[in-house]
Amino acid sequence: MKILVVDDERDIQTLFEQRFRKEIKEKALEFAFAFSGEEALVYLNQHEHEKVLILSDINMPGMSGLELLRHIKEIYHKPPPVVMMITAYGDAENFDTAKKYGADDFLTKPVDFNMLKEKFKQ
Amino acid sequence: MFKIIVDFFIPVQHDKSAEYQRRVRLLAYAIVVTMVFALFYVTTSWVAGYFTGLSIMMGSWICYLILLFLLKQGLNVFKVANIFGLIGIVSIYGSIYFSGGFESPVLPWLASTPIVLLLIAGKRSGYFWAIVAVLIVLTFGLMDYLGFQFPKAYDESKEYYFTLSCQTGLVLIIFFISIVFENLRVKAYNQVTQQKEALETTLSELKATQSQLIQAEKMASLGELTAGIAHEIQNPLNFVNNFSEVSIELLDEMKIDLDRGNTDDAKELANDVIQNLEKINHHGKRADAIVKGMLQHSRSSSGVKEPTNINALADEYLRLAYHGLRAKDKSFNATMKTDYDETIGNINIIPQDIGRVILNLITNAFYAVNEKKQQAPPPPEGGILNQRNNYEPTVIVSTKLIIPPSGGQRGAVQIVVADNGNGIPQKALDKIFQPFFTTKPTGEGTGLGLSMSYEIVTKGHGGELKVETKEGEGSVFTIVLPV
Structure with missing residues (x-):
């Protein structure tokens, strides 16, 4: 399964690569990284018709995670990507907006990687 | 009588x-x-x-x-x-x-x-x-x-009497008129003294209120920052936690590799752990700097100029202001552009004070672009993102070292905060640096931000704070600090 991680913090790449090193080694999971909403859209355009799970931060400069979500759900229909949102503020407003825009799941920072692994398995 | x-x-x-x-x-x-x-x-x-x-x-x-x-x-x-x-x-x-x-x-x-x-x-x-x-x-x-x-x-036989009474009368009338005048003068003087005392009392009360307001304004801007600070600290802390956790896993694996004699794999893992520790250190320092910056902001100004990296200072407040606003208003978004002149090096300024000026200008800029964005027509439901409206709220922060023309001894550093908001109407432009002038709704602005900024830049640093604005197109605030 391919997972696109969208976050403005570059160290997130190292972190994910280490946290999921076993899965990556076993080729159970494949990761791609985008450091802004705009970059994520570029990636999605280049990899159309590929089944991708998107894991996006909400608070990013430029296009926010919520805007990215809205955009993805409006444009990319086939195959419909699964989008999980992550935010530093686990508040109701962001949660509601994310749900309204069609987010498939909602995580709050700090991310529990064991839980995330379970979710990926599903 | x-x-x-x-x-x-x-x-x-x-x-x-x-x-x-x-x-x-x-x-x-x-x-x-x-x-x-x-x-x-x-x-x-x-x-x-x-x-x-x-x-x-x-x-x-x-x-x-x-x-x-x-x-x-x-x-x-x-x-x-x-x-x-x-x-x-x-x-x-x-x-x-x-x-x-x-x-x-x-x-x-x-x-x-x-x-x-x-x-x-x-x-x-x-x-x-x-x-x-x-x-x-x-x-x-x-x-x-x-x-x-x-x-x-x-009657000439009464000449002596007549002369005497006329001369006496003259002395008396001048004296009486003088007395009347003196009485009224004393009265007026007392009145003025009383008024002066009343004014002095009012003035000292005003001064006390002013210093309270300055403190309140500082606290208010700190309040605006809190959410931004929380976000800014949360991220590095997450990295510290995550990288330390993952390092434990790596070290556990390394022990197994060492037991099995896989020294190459073990070395690779050791390098990963070293890398992680460096990252932990980096993010720890990042959180540390944010907390220090926050403390510096709330503390009263030391009033001491110290060598400061103006680019780092501007960038720190730009991020804090942005995240602060984002935390308050989820729909808020703006493009931030920065253009820092890396040749500036450290300049001698009072970092807390100039930080507050920069924060003020940036907060104002974000406020301006947000206002304009809210006035723009809402995106049509289901519309495509890029076409939903043409307005892209943008705030640009840039610094520049101005090298004096040949012969001149002193150069200057220019810090520019530009936005593409609504601009400042001409009739407000004359008043923006006056204390208590604000166009924000009651309770939202103290009207002290720009006046304090002006004081800090001109009186505190001998610099200039200039504004250029075009209604409907945006404003450019320029701080010029002599170096």
């Missing part, structure tokens, strides 16, 4: 200045005192058999009474004063003329008119009546020199 009579003739004129009312009172006093002395003179004339003088004085007495009523009616005090002077000088002239002219004991009374008028109606009237009085004396002197025979209408 005297006061009651005077008060009776003083008109009620609340619309006039205190100085005007003081002159009215003085004039009324002067006329009443003069009338008392006129009666004294009437008596003296009667005793001295000077019936011409008696008639003149009775006539002037009646004129004075009419004048008092005119004053009560609200006739201008300067007019009344000068009519009073005219009546006075004419009646004195008549009395002198008919009582021996140049040798008349009444002659020195001419002095009273300019003195009284000077005190009541001011210098110009004083000069005028002094010249008139001197001219009359000179005329009498000339007439006497030319051998003119003045009539002596009084």
Whole structure:
């Protein structure tokens, strides 16, 4: 399964690569990284018709995670990507907006990687 | 008694200045005192058999009474004063003329008119009546020199008595008028002193309030920052936690590899752990810097200039302001562009103060673009993101080292905060640096941000804070700091 991680913090790449090193080694999971909403859209355009799970931060400069979500759900229909949102503020407003825009799941920072692994398995 | 009579003739004129009312009172006093002395003179004339003088004085007495009523009616005090002077000088002239002219004991009374008028109606009237009085004396002197025979209408056997009472009367009238003047002057002085004390109290209260407001403004901007700070600290802390956790896993794996003798794999894992520790260190420092910055912001300014990296300072506040606003308003978004001149190096500034100025300008810029964005028509439901509207809220922060033209010793650093918001209307532009001026809704802005920024830049750092704005297109604030 391919997972696109969208976050403005570059160290997130190292972190994910280490946290999921076993899965990556076993080729159970494949990761791609985008450091802004705009970059994520570029990636999605280049990899159309590929089944991708998107894991996006909400608070990013430029296009926010919520805007990215809205955009993805409006444009990319086939195959419909699964989008999980992550935010530093686990508040109701962001949660509601994310749900309204069609987010498939909602995580709050700090991310529990064991839980995330379970979710990926599903 | 005297006061009651005077008060009776003083008109009620609340619309006039205190100085005007003081002159009215003085004039009324002067006329009443003069009338008392006129009666004294009437008596003296009667005793001295000077019936011409008696008639003149009775006539002037009646004129004075009419004048008092005119004053009560609200006739201008300067007019009344000068009519009073005219009546006075004419009646004195008549009395002198008919009582021996140049040798008349009444002659020195001419002095009273300019003195009284000077005190009541001011210098110009004083000069005028002094010249008139001197001219009359000179005329009498000339007439006497030319051998003119003045009539002596009084009983010459009473000449000693007449002279004595005239001279005494003159001394007394000048003294009384002076007393009246002195009393009113003291009263006015006391009033001014009281007002001065009241003003001083108000001023010190205002100063206290101002310093409280400055502190409140600081706290308010800290409040705006809190959410941004929380976000900024949360991220590095997450990395610290995650990288340390993952390092434990890596080290566990490394132990297994070492047990199995896979030294190459173990070395690779060790390198990963080293890398992670570096990252932990990096993110720890990041959180540390944010907390330090926050403390620095809330602390009162040290007032000490220290070498500061202006680019780092500007960037820190840009991020804090952005995340602060984002936390408050989820829909808020803006493009931040930065252009830092890396050749600036460290410059000597008071970091807390300049930080506050930058924060203020950036917060204002974000506020401006957000306002404009909210005014823009809402995106059509289901519309495509890039086409939903043409407005892209943008805030640009840039720094630049200005190298002085050849020969100049001192350069400057320019910090520019530009936005593409609504701009500042011309009528507000003149006031933006004034304390308490704000266009934000009540309770949202203290109106102190820009005025304090201006003080900090100009007075605190000898720099300049300039603004260029175009309505509907945006504003550019430029801080110029000499280095």
